[in-house]
Amino acid sequence: MAQAKDCVLVIAGKSATTAVADNMREVASRLETMYRRPFTMLVLHDPKIGLGVGFDDGFTKLEVNSKSTKQLHKALAPYHSRLMAVTCRSEDYIPVLQRVIPHVPYVSTPTVQSLEWATDKLLMRRRMAEYDKSITPAYTVVTDQSEEAIAKIKRKVGFPLVVKPTGLAASVLVSVCYYEDELREVLKKTFKKLEKTHKKYKGRGEAKIVVEELIEGTQYSIDGYVNERGKVTYVPPVHIKSGRAIGFDDFFGYKQMTPVKLLSNKIRDMEQTATKGVHALGLRNTSIHAELIKTERNGWKLVEIGPRIGGFRHDLYELSYGFNHSFNDVLTRIPRKPIIRRRRKGYTAAMKFFAKTEGVLSGIKGIRKIQELGSFYEITVNKTKGDKLKFAKNGGKSVFNVILHNKSRSDLLADIRRLERKVEIKVVKK
Numbered sequence: 001m002a003q004a005k006d007c008v009l010v011i012a013g014k015s016a017t018t019a020v021a022d023n024m025r026e027v028a029s030r031l032e033t034m035y036r037r038p039f040t041m042l043v044l045h046d047p048k049i050g051l052g053v054g055f056d057d058g059f060t061k062l063e064v065n066s067k068s069t070k071q072l073h074k075a076l077a078p079y080h081s082r083l084m085a086v087t088c089r090s091e092d093y094i095p096v097l098q099r100v101i102p103h104v105p106y107v108s109t110p111t112v113q114s115l116e117w118a119t120d121k122l123l124m125r126r127r128m129a130e131y132d133k134s135i136t137p138a139y140t141v142v143t144d145q146s147e148e149a150i151a152k153i154k155r156k157v158g159f160p161l162v163v164k165p166t167g168l169a170a171s172v173l174v175s176v177c178y179y180e181d182e183l184r185e186v187l188k189k190t191f192k193k194l195e196k197t198h199k200k201y202k203g204r205g206e207a208k209i210v211v212e213e214l215i216e217g218t219q220y221s222i223d224g225y226v227n228e229r230g231k232v233t234y235v236p237p238v239h240i241k242s243g244r245a246i247g248f249d250d251f252f253g254y255k256q257m258t259p260v261k262l263l264s265n266k267i268r269d270m271e272q273t274a275t276k277g278v279h280a281l282g283l284r285n286t287s288i289h290a291e292l293i294k295t296e297r298n299g300w301k302l303v304e305i306g307p308r309i310g311g312f313r314h315d316l317y318e319l320s321y322g323f324n325h326s327f328n329d330v331l332t333r334i335p336r337k338p339i340i341r342r343r344r345k346g347y348t349a350a351m352k353f354f355a356k357t358e359g360v361l362s363g364i365k366g367i368r369k370i371q372e373l374g375s376f377y378e379i380t381v382n383k384t385k386g387d388k389l390k391f392a393k394n395g396g397k398s399v400f401n402v403i404l405h406n407k408s409r410s411d412l413l414a415d416i417r418r419l420e421r422k423v424e425i426k427v428v429k430k
Contacts, residue, residue, distance in 0.1 A: 005084040006035075008330055009042045009076075010059070011100065013093045014050030017380075020089050021054030023314055023326040028058065030327050031084075042079065044096065066096045069103075076103045083107050085333040091306050094119050108228055108335050110307055114282040118307045121166040122210045124281065128302060131280030135273050135302050139212035141166075145187045153183065153211050160214040162251075163190055172395050174251045176214060176244070193395070215303075217295040220260065222274055223310050223317075223325070224288050225332040232278055232288070234271050235317060235325070235340055237262065238310075240291070243354065243392070250354070252392035255416070256312055257349040258320050266294070273300040283307055287329045312350035312403065319348040319377065319405045346407040348377075349416060352398040355389045355425040364399065365424040375404040375415035389427060399425050 008031070010024050024041055031039045043059040045051045046066040055061070064071040076083075086107055088097040098112045110118075117123045128136040140156040142149045153161065163186050164174040173190055177183040190209060219242060224234040239260045243250040262270075274290040289310035291303040314325045321341050328338035355361070361383050370379060381400045383389065390396025402419065406412035 003081045004035075004037060005082055006037055007040045007042055007079050007082040008084055009044065009062075009079075009086040009100070009104070011044050011086065011088040011093050011096050012052060012055065013046070013090065013096070014052055015090055015092060016052030016055070018052070018054035019314070020052065021059070025058045026324070027327050027330050030324065031330070040082075042083075044075075044100065046096065049093070049096070066099050069099075072100060072103050076100070080104070080106065085330050087330055087333055088308060091119060091308055094307065108285040108333060110283055110286045114284070115307055117281045118283060118305055121164060121304065122208055123166075124304060125210060125212065127280045128277055132276050134298075135276050135300070137213035137215050137301055139210055141208055141210050142187070143208070145184065145191060149187075150180065150183065154180070157211055157213050159183075162212050162214050163187065164210055164212070165190070165194060166208040166210050172392065174393050176249070176251070215293045215295060215301045217293040217301070219291065219293050219303075220262075220270065221256070221289065221291045221310055222270060223313050224271075224274065224278075224290070225328055225338045226278055226283050226286055226288055227332065228285050228335055230279060230284055232271070232275050233338055233340070234274070235323075235328075236260070236321065236342065237267060237270060238313070238316060248354065248356075248391070250391045250393050252352055252354060252398070253311075255349055255351045256316065257347065258316050259344055259347065270294070270300050273302060274305070277302045277305045281305060285333055285335055287332055289313070312401075315378070315403050316348050316350060319403075320344060320346055346405055347409045347412045348403065348405045349412060351402045351404070351416070351419075353400050353402070353423065353425065354391060354396070354398055355427045357427050357429060358390050358394070358396070359388075359427040359429040361385055361387045361389055361399065361425070362428045363426040365426065366419075366422040367400075369422045370402060370419055373404065373415045373418060375406040375412050376402075377405045378403040389425075 028039045028041045041059050043055050043061055045061045045063045062075040064075045094115050098115050101109050101112050117127050122141050125139045138157050160178045175186045177186050219240040220237050222237040224232045226232050237260050238256050238258045240253050241255040243252045243254045246254055286307045287309045289306040293301045309329050317325045322345050323341045331338050379402050382397055383399045
């Protein structure tokens with residue numbers, strides 16, 4: 001008699017938070033209820049990568065060097081007949097998922113090649129342009145700061161434009177340029193930092209720079225679940241306000257909020273554009289996180305697609321709609337139909353706070369007042385006094401993150417305004 005499948009493998013690393021571990025323990029509990037049998041949550045632990053806090057309780061650790069084919073085979077072989085799904089919660093560790101896939105041949109996964117296309121910005125742009133040029137901005141790849149490179153950028157892309165590394169996430173080393181002298185300055189800085197930053201943040205593939213057209217418009221994101229046949233089931237979209245919108249010369253997602261004020265036909269058009277991107281990349285058996293811009297003249301443009309659920313999305317969807325995004329991520333990979341609720345329970349916003357200048361953190365004013373807000377749900381402080389602060393484009397992380405929730409949209413917006421007026425990040429310049 002065949003052994004029942006009762007294991008889920010989680011690929012995580014040092015950046016994985018306690019919240020991720022808690023989410024996956026809840027997933028195990030829901031699977032046990034659904035299948036009426038105990039489930040084991042496995043977590044791949046590569047000592048060279050590290051493992052975040054929260055995975056000591058309720059997880060079976062498989063300690064391996066993920067670059068060793070022999071060690072991966074030895075660690076995963078005992079679970080071949082029991083493994084039901086494999087999930088990766090962070091784009092940083094997609095390369096580990098790619099190395100795992102050949103050792104779990106009887107589990108539904110994306111292809112290794114599709115993950116390569118979906119995590120390298122240059123390969124992604126090429127695939128999307130070949131599939132449908134109308135959904136993607138003009139772009140070119142540059143390998144140096146020569147006059148020939150500058151001329152090619154002006155000819156193929158034009159101003160304004162965005163300079164970004166191909167294998168990094170979270171707006172690291174992403175800069176906007178409006179004129180030629182600014183472009184020269186940004187290229188010089190980016191090339192100087194590229195190799196070191198690519199190594200520090202475990203960039204995917206070869207370290208390269210892609211320059212693409214800056215699309216002006218309103219930014220949104222939408223997550224979805226892709227089945228084994230390429231059909232995408234989407235969840236409600238999220239509106240994004242970037243750091244640039246509040247005066248930062250930076251691309252980080254300052255505020256992410258759902259539900260959004262969009263007509264149903266506009267949401268349908270957004271989904272159709274995202275689906276073209278999914279099919280261009282050949283993604284299947286995975287959750288996806290798509291970022292798009294709604295333009296006035298040319299409709300929707302795809303910024304990028306990630307083969308994973310988006311940041312903050314578990315809380316945004318659970319609070320605003322009452323469904324479990326992490327559970328659906330695993331159901332998609334089993335594969336089973338995801339469980340989605342679309343009736344609005346309230347309004348939710350996730351916010352990232354950066355200092356207005358780089359330097360050393362000397363204190364954060366207003367944390368207690370934030371926690372007294374009627375819409376307050378959760379705060380995560382990432383930096384403490386004495387820590388170095390950098391902008392996202394220079395490889396920095398937010399000082400703290402806040403999640404707010406309220407049944408009333410106007411009350412939520414009022415508390416966001418109060419928060420913005422109360423908080424102060426104090427910095428001593430280097």
